[in-house]
Amino acid sequence: ASRIARAETPKAPPGAVLYDVPADPTKEQGRPVADGSYGTRSQFETEVRMRYPTPNENTSWSLTPLDKSLGNITPSGLHFERHHGGIPTIDPAKHNLLIHGMVDQPMTFSMADIKRLPSVTRKHFIECSGNGLTEWNKPTMKTVQGTHGLLSTSEWTGVQFATFARETGLKVDAAWVLAEGADAAVMTRSIPMEKMLKDALIVYGQNGEALRPEQGYPLRLLLPGYEGNTHIKWLRRLQVSDKPFMTREETSKYTDLLGNGKARIFSLDMDAKSVITFPSGDMKLPGPGFYDITGLAWTGRGRIQSVDVSVDSGKTWYPARLESLAEPMCTVRFSFPWMWDGKTAVLQSRCTDETGYVQPTLKQLIAIRGDNGPFGSIYHLNAIQSWAVSEAGDVTNVHA
């Protein structure tokens, strides 16, 4: 066998294609315009989703690289994932949505049928209610991707549930809707009818094109502001009922066991939360000087009203700038101009939503829910995040 050493072939990062880099790009022609193309990102961009090392890769999650995030929308290729039975490959020509139970007329809708109905497009975040579950006891993950990466924002396109409800009719006692996915977990969650009629969407579009396979292609439920697990992916069935079904995911999982041994059930809304994405854990500031602190704020209960930033571990707070008009159940980017003097600092952000709810400290959360996280209280950790900056400029995840 040949023993000749071979130079390692350079590999393009995921989502990129490798091209030669000319010494002077003004002195030679670039790549031609291709016919029939779907573009890729630059070979110099490397951020990727990070899988949380659960034992089983088919029931696992991956986190969005929020440290590299720009603006508000998450690139579809970097949207966080949580699957309980892997990502199914579904032919949309064979996929239907069945609506039955307490309706006047049970009906089946093909994807073509669904696309003929009036659609709406809305920008919403989805956050897994387990986002940050590693952080109850002590700072655990190094980066904001690890601590907050189960959060992504997209422009979603689809049909309001109310439109379907008008087509099928609803019996007077209809109070809950079970949504079921077509994956190996045949995922099911019960959703209050009030929510379904208020703003639930049956979506087939994400950021201007079809849903990505990891987000439920060809169809998913979108429940603005509800915990991610309820946004049933690969949606195939809606069963209208008078009572919830008490599925495994809404009893064994996604309930919040308090210190007193009782567990909150149907804790569906995601509370107001914010996090500084720059500077954040594992970064290094090159030296004293100006830094534009920036991050994201969001709430499941409406619009973000305001965000404050502290650089002294919460002793003093100053208002941050909001980058855009806050949209309902959507992230908004904030920023705060900071002239770093080179001394140690602790950076924090704290948001208030339009209901007047203020993002709590971890201490406040534990005082209410008990000290049993992450064994009892796993979900809904929306506490203020602290990043310590050392004199050397190293940024680390701390509880402060």
Place this chain on the structure above:
Amino acid sequence: ASRIARAETPKAPPGAVLYDVPADPTKEQGRPVADGSYGTRSQFETEVRMRYPTPNENTSWSLTPLDKSLGNITPSGLHFERHHGGIPTIDPAKHNLLIHGMVDQPMTFSMADIKRLPSVTRKHFIECSGNGLTEWNKPTMKTVQGTHGLLSTSEWTGVQFATFARETGLKVDAAWVLAEGADAAVMTRSIPMEKMLKDALIVYGQNGEALRPEQGYPLRLLLPGYEGNTHIKWLRRLQVSDKPFMTREETSKYTDLLGNGKARIFSLDMDAKSVITFPSGDMKLPGPGFYDITGLAWTGRGRIQSVDVSVDSGKTWYPARLESLAEPMCTVRFSFPWMWDGKTAVLQSRCTDETGYVQPTLKQLIAIRGDNGPFGSIYHLNAIQSWAVSEAGDVTNVHA
């Protein structure tokens, strides 16, 4: 040589990866969650950019598949392209922005420098002023991708030019800025200082991640509402001046030769325009019944105020629904519920922007600019588009 016939290996569409399709995805595990991934679109989604068949592929353009567009944002992989010297591959670590000319202090900014400055994120369309140039004389392209596909919308992130101007200072006579790209065309355009200080952005982000190579990676100029050619890609230099430079692109090209032999120069703003994307050319309606007519409206002069739809070739107009709050210099999706009776119809949309400007008919445009398109009047065709529907449901591009 072997003559055994081999089944053709199925190929994934661009941007997708091929996976086996299980008979029943609920009966077997899907794909595992990968570590280090950047997702791809579904293998069942096939829309791509279409290159316009210019003789030279390095100075050419490709069009966005608007017929398949959902919502407002264009997926980055489907953003239209117009290159005059191909797509250069640029290492951001070696890329700088030089600002000089009539400034107090000429300065160079590395990409790292630029990313330290306060950034803003705004959603804007970019439209090539040649969008629709084939349509002056007779309906030419079959689809809305062909007639209107030099239009895309993204969330852009970057630094306001005003921020740089504060860093370098501006001489009192500074009135124009030349922007130069680092591609083989070393593309240059002169931009009025008024525009630069009002809302020009030096952007490095697109839809939540780095600019795509085809959109100017690592840096481009973004001039909300200005014709696409001015949004210099691969931006490397800004030269402040008291007068415009009269570059080839702003004299030989991108001027509007009127019927009288005089040409409008620095015709920079894109006028209000709208188009129905569904139903649109080359589609077939399966039969009489309900159709949700939908399309996009945009204006370079502020916000879209309203959109009207006609199904009888402009004899009667009814207001369309606007899908979202119209943002400045941004597309907005509109829709109109239509119960097709199965007879021939001509579908049109017409928008009005907040300045009171009403999208004209082609006749109105020709009455003003002359009958020399596309040889003289090439650019800025913002006329009302007509789609004829036959009794068989076939939709075609017509002048009506």
Place this chain on the structure above:
Amino acid sequence: QSVIDHFGVGQAATADEVAKYFSIPPSGQGLPPGSGTAKAGAEVFANSCAACHGDKMQGNPAKGIGGDRLLGGRGSLASKTPVKTVESYWPYATTLFDYVKRAMPFSAPGSLTDDEVYAVVAYILSQAKIIKPTETMDAKTLPKVAMPNADGFIPDARPEPQLYR
């Protein structure tokens, strides 16, 4: 039916179509015919479940497996390290039937017969000392099983009033 047919898309679903699906609420509505006992369930469990959940249902955190622990944990819920299992935490036995039938065995979901599901459910509940080893589980008996933590769930008290400005 002008309301239903307003947009004129979609098809009326037949009873046969609807019958292909299931989701079992605490009332047991929709539980299929059939039955099973812990004895039969022990065999199902050994063949189809033990590899991932452990022969004593103690769970298996091995790489590539990651099957949950199913037994134990009673009395631990108010502690700092609560152990949440079918035995200690699950409020309804119907959920166990529904979940095993839809999603287990993880490697071949939906492959068990209804009798096998009834049986393995009976086996788990009997090992958990929630039912007697001799009880038969079927559409009538399963909804009546009293789970230890049936009263352990309370409505969501959020947004917590303390956290308003």
Place this chain on the structure above:
Amino acid sequence: QSVIDHFGVGQAATADEVAKYFSIPPSGQGLPPGSGTAKAGAEVFANSCAACHGDKMQGNPAKGIGGDRLLGGRGSLASKTPVKTVESYWPYATTLFDYVKRAMPFSAPGSLTDDEVYAVVAYILSQAKIIKPTETMDAKTLPKVAMPNADGFIPDARPEPQLYR
């Protein structure tokens, strides 16, 4: 300089750095030293341009080429089929120098010496009968060349008042 250093990022650019770049306005400011004549330019054109623009500058629409026509079209601008070329349409000769120096030859942009650019510009202008075959083009003479369509451009009259509601 507290304004400039407010954010403290970016470096002062040196004159050398700035000198690497050019863009030539109608005033001719920034035109480099050097010169050229149509005679020398004829050779440059034959060697570096004719393949794409045609030996008579008539253009070459062939696949893979697509070089523009550079000559002719005078008097056509007010017709229904105007022909826009350097000769008939371009308002400034400085633009020709700037563009050829930055972007031509298309296959090797920026590869000509300044003398060669002056020369080929002189050749094109002389073939277009805009300058005499004997004239030398340099930083002084080029900005003075009177282009036939110099007065052909008018400010943008949009938004056209007729089009308001």
